[in-house]
Amino acid sequence: MAWRDSRRSRQRLLLFMSAIVLGIAALVAINSFGDNLAQSIDDQARELLGADLVLSANDSTKEKLFYPLLDKVAPTTSRKLNNQSLVVTSPYEYTREISFASMVSFPKSQGVRLAQVKHLSPGDYGGGGSNDYPYYGEWQIIPQSAEKLWRSNLHRAPKTNYALVDDGLMIQFGAKVGDSVNVGGTSYKIIGRVLKTPGQSAVTTTVAPTVFLPFVAEGLIQRGSRVNYKYYFRFDTDRDVEKIAKRIGPALEKAGVSYDTVEGRKKQTGRSFADLTKYLSLVAFVALLLGCVGVASAVQLYVKEKVTSVAILRTLGASGRQAFLIYLLQTALMGLIGAIIGALLGSIVQLVLPRVFGNFLPITVETALSGPAILGGIGTGLLISVLFPCCPY
């Protein structure tokens, strides 16, 4: 009877349903996005860091402190080959990154701007030095061949003046591949534009665009220069990096060296974006709350129109419970349909959200249907469609 009775009132109930649809769509979209974001952070944690372990210091002399510490927990091994030559095997390889802020200029447009200058090189100590960072994840560079060319020149002597420049920076100054960029007194030829590097979002590179140099020209770093040294380590797969970091961590911190591991970065990034998701969930909740007010108003109006019908039903012998259930079932059913449509809509919207937030995210969010978000949304929709109409006014 509930279904039959709703037949001629469904257009009116659509108003009530639309309030639920929008509220639930927002909730499902945000929660699905949050779930996908958490999952993507989990899946791409290594790409976020680009290495297993990162040590940071603001003094190049700290470098020599690392290796005795690392040797204790992950010693290099050596063995004689054919009783003659000694083969030393290191359980890790690493890249040193020197970064500092410097003014860069583009002669063609005569533009000048403060940028982050970075240089990769093998370290001065230890056995596993390389400059293959990132060990996990990839640089997105146009043209693709530029990265290979740039890296090959890191080893070449004398070093050629090739530079990779952040895409945003090049757009800002209208620079093209083949133009030159001046850093200090040295001019470098731009061989590629950097779209993305592991762990960096488009927004962070806008604030501090990067210029990758093959070498740091003399005089660029002087006494008093603020330089940051980062050491990216990749360990053999059988090594427990978290355990290693835990063991050497206190000594590193004492020496003024900070460290970051995959797990640590995962937690840190997860925490930052959990805050974002919480904020968005709050926004969705407010949308839902407004939807609830819409639901309550629409149903109140609907029920007022049904007072005569309820009176007829009561006259014909319907119990209070029967009369109540007839209209509760109608609203619950419409609420359920609204919640399902809202969940579908939310699932579609969440496919777009990574594009909207893409520039703010250091990872690529893989979109997938989130079961808990969809079920939670449908449950919430059903609940509000039953509870809010019951509010006395």
Add this chain to the structure above:
Amino acid sequence: MSILRVENLTKTYSSGGRDLTVLHSVNFTLEPGDTFSIVGPSGSGKTTLLGLCAGLDRASSGSVYLNDIRLDTLNEDQRAAIRNQYVGFIFQNFQLLPTLTALENVMVPLELRGEKGAAKTAQALLERVGLGQRGHHYPTQLSGGEQQRVSLARAFANRPKLLFADEPTGNLDADTSSTVVDLLFELNREAGTTLVLVTHDMELAARTQRIIRIKGGTVINDRMTELLND
């Protein structure tokens, strides 16, 4: 055993600190199969009396026994169950559910008591009132006379022992009224139902076995119709 017994029934409404008594100590008893009219001018308390007899309202004092069940001791839901079991209604404004078709309207009393085969019974009743082909029509798609015939079919759907009809022809023209009234008495006779009719129409009232006349909430006359006719 009487089907309806009314003892010292009084109804008083309080409004603005003043009491208004619309029924004063009404007494009567109806036996199964009786046909009975309540007549009187507008505002005399006819519909109030009918509502109290059907358990739609509570009396201020006095008692109503329906099929020997004392209504004033029952709660709303218990009285609703009694109505569903023993009572049928016909109203001046038909009071069909506008969202249901004619067939579904007739099915309502049967569905409320959980009877199976409600559609079949309802269809048979619609055919009995000459609307077998109109079952899928909504009330707004039916004329006044047709709506009242659907209402008649609904009233008899649960095979009531007692049928309350409140001005059943009040909204109908003379020709349609005649058809509906004939059908009402026919169905009543077939089912052996006790009929309580509230009307202004003395001609209609004269078709019942007994008439009580109410004025100002007091029964001023209670006579068998034959005597009145004489």
